[in-house]
Amino acid sequence: MFNKVLIANRGEIALRILRACKELGIETVAVHSTADADAMHVRLADESVCIGPPAARASYLNIHEILAACEITGADAIHPGYGFLSENAKFAEILEAHDITFIGPSAEHIRIMGDKIEAKKTAKRLGIPVVPGSEGAVTDAAEAKKVAAEIGYPVLIKAASGGGGRGMKVANSDADVAEALHTARSEAGAAFGDDAVYIEKYLSTPRHIEIQVMGDGKGGGIHLWERDCSLQRRHQKVWEEAVSPALNEAQRKKIGNICAKAIQGMGYSGAGTVEFLYEDGEFYFIEMNTRLQVEHPVTEMITRIDLVNEQLHVASGSGMSVKQKDVQLSGHAIECRINAEHPSTFVPSPGTIQYYHPPGGLGVRVDSGVYQGYSIPPHYDSLIGKLIVHGRTRVECLMRLRRALDEFVVDGIETTLPLFRDLVSNQDMQDGNYDIHWLENYLADK
Numbered sequence: 001m002f003n004k005v006l007i008a009n010r011g012e013i014a015l016r017i018l019r020a021c022k023e024l025g026i027e028t029v030a031v032h033s034t035a036d037a038d039a040m041h042v043r044l045a046d047e048s049v050c051i052g053p054p055a056a057r058a059s060y061l062n063i064h065e066i067l068a069a070c071e072i073t074g075a076d077a078i079h080p081g082y083g084f085l086s087e088n089a090k091f092a093e094i095l096e097a098h099d100i101t102f103i104g105p106s107a108e109h110i111r112i113m114g115d116k117i118e119a120k121k122t123a124k125r126l127g128i129p130v131v132p133g134s135e136g137a138v139t140d141a142a143e144a145k146k147v148a149a150e151i152g153y154p155v156l157i158k159a160a161s162g163g164g165g166r167g168m169k170v171a172n173s174d175a176d177v178a179e180a181l182h183t184a185r186s187e188a189g190a191a192f193g194d195d196a197v198y199i200e201k202y203l204s205t206p207r208h209i210e211i212q213v214m215g216d217g218k219g220g221g222i223h224l225w226e227r228d229c230s231l232q233r234r235h236q237k238v239w240e241e242a243v244s245p246a247l248n249e250a251q252r253k254k255i256g257n258i259c260a261k262a263i264q265g266m267g268y269s270g271a272g273t274v275e276f277l278y279e280d281g282e283f284y285f286i287e288m289n290t291r292l293q294v295e296h297p298v299t300e301m302i303t304r305i306d307l308v309n310e311q312l313h314v315a316s317g318s319g320m321s322v323k324q325k326d327v328q329l330s331g332h333a334i335e336c337r338i339n340a341e342h343p344s345t346f347v348p349s350p351g352t353i354q355y356y357h358p359p360g361g362l363g364v365r366v367d368s369g370v371y372q373g374y375s376i377p378p379h380y381d382s383l384i385g386k387l388i389v390h391g392r393t394r395v396e397c398l399m400r401l402r403r404a405l406d407e408f409v410v411d412g413i414e415t416t417l418p419l420f421r422d423l424v425s426n427q428d429m430q431d432g433n434y435d436i437h438w439l440e441n442y443l444a445d446k
């Protein structure tokens with residue numbers, strides 16, 4: 001096992017990783033920007049290094065400074081968390097060249113999955129069902145119309161290097177195609193420096209269901225069931241649950257096994273998520289994330305497996321501590337992403353937390369880096385914590401969630417807590433009856 005791990009991240013995920021390291025007796029190094037000098041991950045780490053000014057580009061994305069921090073502290077591995085450098089193949093390569101372990105998959109696997117066209121080809125080859133669409137990149141309108149004629153309208157034009165839902169355009173007929181293609185390409189070029197786009201069948205009322213996987217890098221691999229992340233706003237997940245209210249046991253096992261086999265076939269190492277849209281009983285691959293996800297705790301709650309602990313084991317070469325048969329399902333879990341934002345306008349609300357009281361009790365977990373008196377800096381994303389609740393059944397989980405939301409107090413800033421208090425009492429949410437458009441329709445009608 002490692003002696004010392006540097007955590008190249010901030011906020012709740014830096015704390016999450018730090019906790020797993022501490023339990024394994026691994027020393028921790030926090031890195032931080034000048035804006036985060038008072039952050040909890042800095043306070044709890046064994047050592048900390050300031051790596052630059054507030055802008056992420058100059059600090060959390062500054063490979064040179066992070067490497068220097070590693071050198072100074074003698075850390076033997078880096079955990080990138082999510083976001084920032086977590087899916088940067090170049091960073092993984094640079095660490096390898098410096099004999100520092102990147103806690104994540106190989107640079108090659110990051111690169112393949114970072115290019116959605118390559119990712120889709122790879123998924124298809126490995127037996128994963130994909131959304132019908134173009135075989136590769138599409139550059140002109142005539143070609144786009146030909147693909148659309150085969151798969152039928154509406155179609156979605158998507159950026160190969162896309163992320164966060166950017167560079168996506170729907171075309172409803174031949175008349176729309178040229179303009180949608182042009183707009184998607186220029187948006188993609190501006191956002192990602194790569195204007196390659198491809199075409200997919202647009203699914204009108206799908207759910208977003210993703211499978212957690214873990215590979216040992218030697219051909220061994222397991223799945224840890226699914227998460228339903230259909231509740232989204234602007235393609236950003238808001239509420240996640242495990243298991244999905246839409247699947248039965250046979251469907252769950254079938255798609256889980258397909259994903260486990262695929263990562264065995266790849267020789268994948270570490271944690272990953274295979275994301276699907278699910279409509280009319282069919283799964284359609286959209287992408288694979290080669291990192292730990294924000295919503296990983298719901299999987300931990302229903303399997304009682306510590307995913308960060310497993311990542312550390314795999315990266316250090318000691319392999320996974322669990323086999324597929326050990327991954328038993330127990331109960332139901334829901335996560336609410338608490339953002340420092342106005343609950344109906346979603347305008348960010350940085351500032352000082354005057355009073356903070358997180359909920360507790362059986363089945364309640366709060367993953368957060370904030371505390372009373374903490375000032376949320378305006379430079380980063382607005383996630384301030386995650387409330388994760390477990391129950392023996394979905395009904396018990398919802399009852400507990402309502403109680404925990406009532407207890408949760410964050411004063412001094414606006415948060416999205418009131419939105420969740422509304423959602424937990426909504427009939428569709430109680431019935432598990434929602435797709436990826438449900439939340440936006442609900443907010444528009446409010």
Ligand code: ADP
Nearest residue numbers: 162163164165166200201202203208235286436
């Ligand atoms: P990104 O990496 O930008 O997040 P994804 O491919 O993961 O892109 O898609 C993000 C979201 O966009 C999905 O969760 C879904 O809401 C929507 N989406 C993607 N592909 C399709 C599709 N073929 N049909 C309908 N909606 C889609």
